[in-house]
Amino acid sequence: GQNIDQPTEMTATEGAIVQINCTYQTSGFNGLFWYQQHAGEAPTFLSYNVLDGLEEKGRFSSFLSRSKGYSYLLLKELQMKDSASYLCAGMDSNYQLIWGAGTKLIIKP
Amino acid sequence: DAGITQSPRYKITETGRQVTLMCHQTWSHSYMFWYRQDLGHGLRLIYYSAAADITDKGEVPDGYVVSRSKTENFPLTLESATRSQTSVYFCASSERENTEAFFGQGTRLTVV
Numbered sequence: 001g002q003n004i005d006q007p008t009e010m011t012a013t014e015g016a017i018v019q020i021n022c023t024y025q026t027s028g029f030n031g032l033f034w035y036q037q038h039a040g041e042a043p044t045f046l047s048y049n050v051l052d053g054l055e056e057k058g059r060f061s062s063f064l065s066r067s068k069g070y071s072y073l074l075l076k077e078l079q080m081k082d083s084a085s086y087l088c089a090g091m092d093s094n095y096q097l098i099w100g101a102g103t104k105l106i107i108k109p
Numbered sequence: 110d111a112g113i114t115q116s117p118r119y120k121i122t123e124t125g126r127q128v129t130l131m132c133h134q135t136w137s138h139s140y141m142f143w144y145r146q147d148l149g150h151g152l153r154l155i156y157y158s159a160a161a162d163i164t165d166k167g168e169v170p171d172g173y174v175v176s177r178s179k180t181e182n183f184p185l186t187l188e189s190a191t192r193s194q195t196s197v198y199f200c201a202s203s204e205r206e207n208t209e210a211f212f213g214q215g216t217r218l219t220v221v
Contacts, residue, residue: 004151030207042199042212043152087151095206096167099151 002026004100006088011106012078020073020086020103028093032071034062035087037102043087046073075105083107111135115200115213122190122220130185130216132200140203141183142210143167143175145196152199158183159206190220 003025012018024032031050035043049055049064049071061074073086085102092098113134122128134141139160144152154167156175164175172194174186183202187194197217201210 033209042214044212045209048209089151091207096154097152097210099153101149101151 002090002092002098004088004090004098006086006100006103008101009104009106011108012075014078014080014107014109016078017074017076018078018105020075020088020105022071022073022088022100024069024071024088024090024098026090026092026098029066030091030093030095032062032064033089033091033097034071034073035089037085037087039084046086078107080107080109113200113202113211113213115198115216118214118216120216120218122218124191124220125189128187128190128218130187130198130200130218132183132185132213134181134183134202134211136202136204136211137180138202138204138211139180140206140210141177142201142203143173143183143185144199144201145169145194146199146215147196155185155198187218190218192220194218195220 006022034046037043047062054063059076064071085104087102088100089097116131142157143155153169158164158177161180177183197215199215200213203210
């Protein structure tokens with residue numbers, strides 16, 4: 001079956017770095033997406049990886065290893081506004097997104 | 110307003126009633142999606158559409174109906190609402206099938 005696994009909740013300190021891991025099993029693979037979702041709001045796009053390696057975008061970076069079925073989202077210089085849920089989604093061979101349940105990130109001062 | 114909008118934002122309905130959730134996008138994106146989001150679950154795809162007059166089932170289509178007569182609109186109808194359909198519903202659109210999706214603000218539906 002198809003599955004996305006990510007931790008339910010993580011806590012980090014303002015100004016620090018946090019890595020949110022995601023493992024995926026999809027039927028075929030057409031990329032891995034990360035979205036951010038603040039409580040009560042819509043998900044917003046953060047990153048898309050289809051090739052192995054690290055993609056950096058400001059304070060956020062995303063990494064993909066297709067051979068390991070693994071991705072992570074790295075958030076640097078954490079700010080209070082980064083408190084949100086982070087959703088990992090794998091795209092299968094039919095271009096359908098398989099979503100994880102999300103990782104709730106709590107930032108403490 | 111530019112973007113993707115859903116209406117209503119909140120809805121309470123009774124079991125057995127028909128209810129329609131509206132979704133409108135101004136980008137002329139080809140693809141549109143309906144998801145439901147429940148605690149402890151990832152977003153689950155209900156239906157999607159690749160273009161006007163083309164719709165297809167997602168992971169959890171039972172009890173729902175969609176139509177897409179115009180590119181910009183993609184309404185979702187619950188034919189006979191059940192309590193298990195209490196959820197937050199998100200509409201989304203994307204330019205192509207493998208590009209980022211833009212989400213509406215969501216509709217919080219409660220079936221009593």
